[in-house]
Amino acid sequence: MIRGREQALEGGWSQTQPAPLATAPGVGARLGIRRISLGAMPLLALVAAGGLILVALGNNLAREGRAGAQPLFWAGLAVIYAPIVYRLLGRGASRAERLGLVLTLALSLYLTKVLRSPAEFVRFDELGWWRASNEAVLSGHLFESNPLNPATAGFPSLAAVTAALSQLSGLSIFHSALIVIGLARAVLILALFLFFERLTGSARGAGIGIAVYACNPSFLYFDAQFGYESLALAVAAAFLLAALRWSRFERIAVGPEVGGTAALVAVLACGLAVTHHMSSLAVIGFLALWLLVRWLLLRGGDSAEVKLMGPLLPTAALAVAFALWFAFVAGGETIDELGGVFSRAFHSIVDLVSGDQGSKQLFSGASESQPLAARALAIASVIPVLVLILAGLRLIWRERLRDSLSLALCGVALLYPVTLGLRLTQAGSETSQRASEFVFLGVAFLAALLVARRPPRGALRRSERARRLLARIALSAVALLTFVGAFLLGELQATRQPGPYLVGAEDRSVTPQGVAAARFAAAHLPPRSRLLADRTNATLLGSYGGMDPIFGRFADIPLPRILFAPQFGHPDERAVHGQSISFVVVDRRLSRETPLIGYYVESDEPGAFARKRAVGPRVLEKLRSVPNVSKIYANGQIVIYDSSELTR
Amino acid sequence: MRTARSSLDLLAAIALALAGLVAALIPLETWLRVVLLAPLVLGVCGDAILAALLPDRRLQGAERVVYAVALSLAATTLAGIAVQLVFELDRTAWAVLLVVVTIAAALLALWRRQCGRAEQLNADERPGGRRLALPGVLSTLAVVAALGIAVAAVAISSAGAKRERDGYRFTALWAQPVDRASGAGAAVTIGVDNHQGATARYRLVVAQGGTTIAKRTLQLPDASRWRLRVPVAPIAATDPVSATLHREGEIYRRVYLENGAP
Numbered sequence: 001m002i003r004g005r006e007q008a009l010e011g012g013w014s015q016t017q018p019a020p021l022a023t024a025p026g027v028g029a030r031l032g033i034r035r036i037s038l039g040a041m042p043l044l045a046l047v048a049a050g051g052l053i054l055v056a057l058g059n060n061l062a063r064e065g066r067a068g069a070q071p072l073f074w075a076g077l078a079v080i081y082a083p084i085v086y087r088l089l090g091r092g093a094s095r096a097e098r099l100g101l102v103l104t105l106a107l108s109l110y111l112t113k114v115l116r117s118p119a120e121f122v123r124f125d126e127l128g129w130w131r132a133s134n135e136a137v138l139s140g141h142l143f144e145s146n147p148l149n150p151a152t153a154g155f156p157s158l159a160a161v162t163a164a165l166s167q168l169s170g171l172s173i174f175h176s177a178l179i180v181i182g183l184a185r186a187v188l189i190l191a192l193f194l195f196f197e198r199l200t201g202s203a204r205g206a207g208i209g210i211a212v213y214a215c216n217p218s219f220l221y222f223d224a225q226f227g228y229e230s231l232a233l234a235v236a237a238a239f240l241l242a243a244l245r246w247s248r249f250e251r252i253a254v255g256p257e258v259g260g261t262a263a264l265v266a267v268l269a270c271g272l273a274v275t276h277h278m279s280s281l282a283v284i285g286f287l288a289l290w291l292l293v294r295w296l297l298l299r300g301g302d303s304a305e306v307k308l309m310g311p312l313l314p315t316a317a318l319a320v321a322f323a324l325w326f327a328f329v330a331g332g333e334t335i336d337e338l339g340g341v342f343s344r345a346f347h348s349i350v351d352l353v354s355g356d357q358g359s360k361q362l363f364s365g366a367s368e369s370q371p372l373a374a375r376a377l378a379i380a381s382v383i384p385v386l387v388l389i390l391a392g393l394r395l396i397w398r399e400r401l402r403d404s405l406s407l408a409l410c411g412v413a414l415l416y417p418v419t420l421g422l423r424l425t426q427a428g429s430e431t432s433q434r435a436s437e438f439v440f441l442g443v444a445f446l447a448a449l450l451v452a453r454r455p456p457r458g459a460l461r462r463s464e465r466a467r468r469l470l471a472r473i474a475l476s477a478v479a480l481l482t483f484v485g486a487f488l489l490g491e492l493q494a495t496r497q498p499g500p501y502l503v504g505a506e507d508r509s510v511t512p513q514g515v516a517a518a519r520f521a522a523a524h525l526p527p528r529s530r531l532l533a534d535r536t537n538a539t540l541l542g543s544y545g546g547m548d549p550i551f552g553r554f555a556d557i558p559l560p561r562i563l564f565a566p567q568f569g570h571p572d573e574r575a576v577h578g579q580s581i582s583f584v585v586v587d588r589r590l591s592r593e594t595p596l597i598g599y600y601v602e603s604d605e606p607g608a609f610a611r612k613r614a615v616g617p618r619v620l621e622k623l624r625s626v627p628n629v630s631k632i633y634a635n636g637q638i639v640i641y642d643s644s645e646l647t648r
Numbered sequence: 649m650r651t652a653r654s655s656l657d658l659l660a661a662i663a664l665a666l667a668g669l670v671a672a673l674i675p676l677e678t679w680l681r682v683v684l685l686a687p688l689v690l691g692v693c694g695d696a697i698l699a700a701l702l703p704d705r706r707l708q709g710a711e712r713v714v715y716a717v718a719l720s721l722a723a724t725t726l727a728g729i730a731v732q733l734v735f736e737l738d739r740t741a742w743a744v745l746l747v748v749v750t751i752a753a754a755l756l757a758l759w760r761r762q763c764g765r766a767e768q769l770n771a772d773e774r775p776g777g778r779r780l781a782l783p784g785v786l787s788t789l790a791v792v793a794a795l796g797i798a799v800a801a802v803a804i805s806s807a808g809a810k811r812e813r814d815g816y817r818f819t820a821l822w823a824q825p826v827d828r829a830s831g832a833g834a835a836v837t838i839g840v841d842n843h844q845g846a847t848a849r850y851r852l853v854v855a856q857g858g859t860t861i862a863k864r865t866l867q868l869p870d871a872s873r874w875r876l877r878v879p880v881a882p883i884a885a886t887d888p889v890s891a892t893l894h895r896e897g898e899i900y901r902r903v904y905l906e907n908g909a910p
Contacts, residue, residue, distance in 0.1 A: 033780050033781075033782055034780065034781045034782070035781075035782065035783070035784055036781040036782060036783050037783070037784075037787075038783045038784075038787045038791075041787075041791075042783075042786070042787040042788075042789075042790030042791050042794070043790060045790065045791055045794035046790055046793060046794045046797065048794065049793075049794040049795075049796075049797035049798045049801065050797065052797070052798050052801035053797060053800065053801045053804065055801065055805075056801040056802070056804040056805040056808070057804065059805055059808060060804065060805065060807075060808030060811075063808050063809070063811070063812040064808075064811075064812075096781075099710060104794075108798070111798055111801065111802065114802065114805075115801060115802065115805040117809065118802055118805045118806045118809055119806055119809045119810070119813075136737065139736070140732065140735075140736025140737045140738055140741070141732045141736065141737065142728060142729060142732050142737075156725065156728075156729065157721065157722075157725040160724060160725045160728040160729070160737075161689065161721055161724050161725060163737065163742075164689050164724050164728065164737075164742045164746070165685075165686060165689045165690070167737075167738065167739045167742055168668075168672055168681065168685040168686075168688070168689060168739055168742055168743060168746075169678065169681045169682045169685050169686050170678040170681045170682075171678065171682060179686065179690070180690070183690055183717060184721075187713070187714055187717045187718060190710050190713060190714050191714045191718075193710075194710060194711055194714065231721065234717070234718065234721070235718050235721060235722065237714075238714050238715060238717075238718030239718070241711065241714060241715075242715065257702055257704070257706065260701035260702040260703070261701070261702065263701050264698070264701050264702065264715065264719075267697070267701075267719060267722055267723070267726075268715075268718055268719070268722060270722060270726060271718065271719075271721060271722025271723075271725060271726065272722075274725055274726065274729065275721075275725070498808075498809070498812065511816055512813050512816040512818075512843065513816060513818055516818075516820055516841065516843065517820075520820065520822060520839075520841075524822070524824050524839075627885050627906070628885050628906055628907055629906065630888075630903075630904060630905045630906045630907055631902075631903050631904050632822055632823055632824060632903055632905065633820065633821075633822040633903065634820070634821055634822070634901045634902070634903055635818050635819065635820035635821075635841075635843075635901075636818045636819070636901070637818070640822075642905075642907065644907065645906070645907040
């Protein structure tokens with residue numbers, strides 16, 4: 001039970017005004033130019049850039065399948081992350097330096113993702129958004145249907161911005177997307193830094209908060225990919241910052257700013273609602289929690305202004321904007337996608353509890369398992385986060401903090417252990433992964449608070465200075481372990497770095513043969529023809545090829561059986577006819593091994609996650625003997641069959 | 649004079665918007681387009697809207713950047729959603745849309761600043777207030793060098809990715825009816841795409857119903873394409889057209905058409 005009246009933390013705007021800066025003497029001063037001290041940031045930017053070189057060299061070795069790829073990659077990540085965290089932990093850095101350091105960290109880690117595939121998109125989601133953006137460019141309209149990612153039709157923000165930049169600048173969609181997502185990453189980190197700084201009143205705390213936020217398993221790759229979540233996080237962070245500004249009006253004299261800030265909150269709420277369903281719902285949930293805690297802390301004697309300020313307007317604005325968008329535009333897409341994710345997670349947990357399904361093997365895909373050291377590191381990385389949460393809660397309890405926003409953020413942090421539990425199931429892992437970027441907002445806040453609340457010390461003796469130096473080094477090492485462990489937890493071993501072709505391994509299954517087949521389809525086949533293919537080729541043909549891949553079932557017939565049944569029989573012919581499948585694409589490499597992610601086409605196909613042997617090569621050749629099916633394309637690995645005669 | 653100086657940001661936004669409109673309408677190099685138009689999509693538009701909402705410029709630099717970018721993203725999307733109901737969103741439409749939003753917001757901000765001036769002097773305009781903040785020369789050089797090294801990292805990785813792509817060597821053979829829509833089957837197009845990493849020699853044989861109707865010997869440089877249009881009789885399962893590509897004396901690829909059109 002929360003007792004006592006609401007008392008905002010001693011952060012606020014007043015402490016965050018820019019500190020007086022040294023004025024450059026001479027010409028600069030006469031021109032009205034101030035000199036800003038960046039401290040060690042430029043040097044650490046050089047070090048981080050060196051880390052990027054290591055990552056690039058490591059990735060190149062991985063592409064050639066040579067030894068040394070992983071040590072270089074991990075060393076690169078350590079060189080980027082650890083020195084910046086070490087500096088952020090210190091008390092000597094100025095606010096400007098800390099801002100520069102968190103931006104350096106954010107952009108260096110973003111470039112790490114870019115270095116994974118610097119010339120083209122290879123991820124499923126990214127290719128789905130490439131298609132959405134390309135459709136927006138070609139048709140001049142948003143909301144075009146997208147078989148790769150149906151949700152893009154309901155949330156066109158990313159496609160709209162990318163298409164606008166591409167059309168106006170003449171850059172390709174790929175390069176426009178890199179700019180948009182890179183900018184979104186910078187805005188996310190800036191907004192979170194300011195948010196934590198406002199809350200705790202400490203730039204040092206805010207910097208550490210950002211370093212901890214980067215330890216969420218989605219941060220390095222998933223949230224840096226060309227997807228609507230990456231963009232929505234930036235808008236959501238800006239919205240939260242504006243909400244915080246609105247909620248703290250009673251603490252500063254603002255006068256005419258009230259209307260403008262209310263409008264700012266409303267516009268950003270609309271922007272977020274049309275960008276991403278999950279982010280909108282997560283922010284609505286968080287604001288509702290904040291509102292609830294605030295109301296519990298309010299007293300009868302509080303003025304109407306105090307009651308009305310706070311998170312009421314932001315909550316209402318976002319809830320109304322999302323409800324309207326859901327009701328009139330994106331309801332179907334939202335229910336299909338989120339309903340599927342949550343229902344799979346729920347059923348997985350029920351099956352796990354009831355014993356119908358064993359627990360998922362942690363830190364592995366269906367056909368890969370990580371080395372023991374990696375597993376140990378991944379498990380160990382959870383411990384510092386749990387300790388941090390406990391220490392933060394203890395601080396809040398000990399100091400009797402009564403700030404509703406801080407308490408709401410504690411509630412968010414407490415979800416972290418719950419999301420760890422979800423990782424015990426196959427479907428729950430996806431939910432846990434997606435939740436981490438929101439849950440870590442609370443975890444990062446507690447880290448910022450712990451740092452901000454440590455009292456400054458006066459002059460130290462040499463032994464104490466040495467002890468604090470060692471403590472900083474140790475804390476930096478723990479932060480690095482947490483960061484690396486989270487990445488191990490969140491990304492399949494096969495997809496962390498590039499490398500030779502693997503079957504059913506997402507990024508690692510994209511090769512020039514697949515791209516060439518997609519380019520052929522784009523040039524020579526009727527646009528938006530319906531076709532059946534494995535997941536990787538469906539993605540390529542659905543994006544670069546401009547085709548409409550078909551998934552699911554016809555009547556009770558699962559479509560993947562057309563590819564993998566021993567013979568092409570009557571049910572297959574019925575399915576081809578019923579779904580009007582004009583082309584069937586066969587990748588002969590599928591017979592090499594079982595798919596790494598557990599399935600060839602979709603997660604509920606017959607045999608998914610249970611295959612012990614790969615599909616046989618003769619099965620993949622069976623369409624050669626089917627009458628009225630033409631073999632129209634062959635590049636050695638990929639064959640395209642024309643089955644349109646069977647659809648008549 | 650004082651008004652103009654205190655609203656230099658808005659005047660600059662209007663000037664950039666107009667320059668962007670011109671750049672969108674006339675042929676220009678891509679890099680120049682990027683310089684003139686990318687800021688409009690990603691920040692200037694939002695900064696003008698922010699100035700209209702909060703005209704007294706109390707916001708500090710980093711927070712202003714956050715809202716400016718977020719508002720730009722939101723405004724581009726929301727305006728695009730509205731406009732695409734009526735017009736197609738091509739380059740001109742996007743340019744006009746963003747320029748109108750930016751200039752309208754900047755004019756509103758100018759007006760609001762004028763109105764607010766009599767009541768409240770901006771904190772930024774007090775002596776010693778708003779001034780450009782720049783890092784020192786050494787710091788700037790170090791940051792520029794870091795950017796250069798980061799670009800080098802991307803270049804190294806891009807070169808590695810290209811080597812990886814070039815390592816996949818293959819040849820694609822395909823066949824398509826010339827006019828799929830009509831289904832007449834009067835001719836087929838045969839295509840050969842060389843991705844072998846070097847010049848390759850092939851022999852192509854096209855047959856229909858067991859009769860050879862075309863033969864070619866090809867020598868294709870790397871990354872080149874070859875097309876052949878061959879007249880054929882109506883295609884059917886009983887009278888299919890096949891194309892066989894031979895390389896180094898062996899059958900290398902084979903495709904066939906059993907139906908003339910989808």
